[in-house]
Amino acid sequence: MRAAINQFHIAAISDYFRKTVKREKKKAAELPLDERLANYIIEGTKDGLIPDLDLKRSEGTAPLDIINGPLMKGMTEVGRLFNANELIVAEVLQSAEAMKAAVGHLEQFMEKADTAARGKIVLATVKGDVHDIGKNLVEIILSNNGYTVVNLGIKVPPEDLIGAWREHKPDAIGLSGLLVKSAHQMVTTASDFKDHGVTVPLLVGGAALSEKFTTTRIGPAYGAATFYAKDAMTGLRIMNELMDPAQREIVISTHIFTTAGGPATDAAPVVNLSTERSPKVRTDIPIPSVAYLDRRARDVPNLSEMWSYINPFMLYGRHLGFKGNFEKLLAERDPKAMDLFAAVERVKEEAASWMKARAVWQFFEAERSENAIHLFAPGAAEPIHVFKFGRQPMAGGLCLSDYVLDKKDGTRDHLGLFVVTAGEGVRQRSEDAKQRGEYLKAHAIQALAIETAEGCSEWLHRRMREDWGFPDSPTLTMQERFTSRYRGKRYSFGYPACPSLEDQQGIWTLLRPEEIGVQLTEGFMMDPEASVSALVFHHPDCAYFTAGEAPSNEAPAPMPGDVKNDAKVEA
């Protein structure tokens, strides 16, 4: 298991690194000029770039030929190194920064009609979805590899995409979406495209999407070439193949999918009709009392405390691409880990003045009723809300309602609910940085906000355990906290134990998270993006599991196997 890292450890390392100067990137002065130019891009450094660009121009090379020649050669090498796991996301973004600076400098010497564009793509996050970070990475990678990107933003309905297709005449359309709901929205969007005569290649990507869903659902709905891109670099490879006359035809013809996998309703939904409490859950434990039952909504004052609850694996690994054990390598002063840590610290220093973590939470009196949980105003007989859940499809399978105890001697059990956000102002600040060509910063701002929201969930959940009367052991490490080694668990709608995103509406009715600036979109996603909602249970037997469909759910649940579904722990 990874070495534990706690807030004091992080603070100590931060203090040390704040004083550290950025590692000098390798400057290959001895290389021939063309290789040197490519090297600026590969190394992601601008030191000496402008004088060398001017030197190249003074040799009589046209600016466009410099871009399409040595600079693009550098970007191609960056792609190769990334695919070979030799460069990480953060470094690719620094390379894009160098490319942007080079092109920005050369533009003043170019004719208006000159265009370095290799092709054009219209990019958008689908209707109902606020996912920005993944789409923006795609924009940065494509635009700095010579493509014109028309980024339509988030929550984009099909009609706006069709309008943009008419106006911009792109070579391809790219759709992004975070959740399973967005994958289904892509099917609708693709079908609308077909009805309106759109036939340009369609690229789709997003965390919950899979190749299978793309080829069996989105592709057949579109009827024209459809490509699944697992990441931004794959998107670049696909665009390169599409714009290469030698490959275009074959690539297109092999990505037209006509055989539909069948509509969602064809597959028999996995329903466990049992309403029996699973024998895996004890009922003989006392009901812990809660300290208060009123609704709490507030700004969380101490951002640096929130940041100490960020899982380094998520921020540095998943979002910034660091390979290996970040904490261990940082402690060993690995140069890449040190560079990345210092870059994030710089973003944090700035963000400390504007980023806001906000939370709204409440404990409710709760009773189990078969596969449902009834929530009550204090002492009331009639529930103010009922959440219905699915049961794990197996004998003795689990259902979330199993973790709420029956009423005992007039004492009711409790359930906690919360919504947290760190998203205010993030989209704009990230966009501003992107416009300035500060790509690593633009991405790091969004990644930090997202993980601050997740860190804030971890922090608030810890606090709610305290308020519930069972604080964590003082010896519990952050690493143990990240793997839920405490009493009880939190579950979020959209995750496998409670997949129905529509139930977010119940949280909105009860908690009114609008007060902390979080709106629910028509796709039941939270705007701003960096937001998390959860149900908090105290039961010591809580486990993560994949529930079957709730029999009473009207909305179609995600299809098993069609989308990626990686529950943290299977019970």
Ligand code: B12
């Ligand atoms: C980090 C994370 C979060 C973060 C940030 C989310 C985000 N915006 O990325 C936070 C903590 C905010 C979060 C919140 C939620 N999450 Co979440 N989250 C994740 C997690 C662990 C990783 C996502 C990620 O890597 N994001 C980073 C970006 C950069 O990656 P990306 O979007 O995939 O984009 C890349 C590629 O997909 C591709 N790409 C994307 N679009 C496009 C488009 C084109 C054209 C191309 C070429 C490529 C491309 O390129 C991008 C860059 O390489 C996934 C699980 C997983 N393993 O994927 C769950 C996951 C996406 N989350 C999930 C859920 C349920 C939620 C919540 C609804 C939970 C809740 N109730 O609070 C909320 C929703 C937030 C909202 N605003 O409504 C579920 C979704 C399942 C479902 N039912 O739909 C997942 C799949 C987890 C799971 N196993 O169930 N989440």
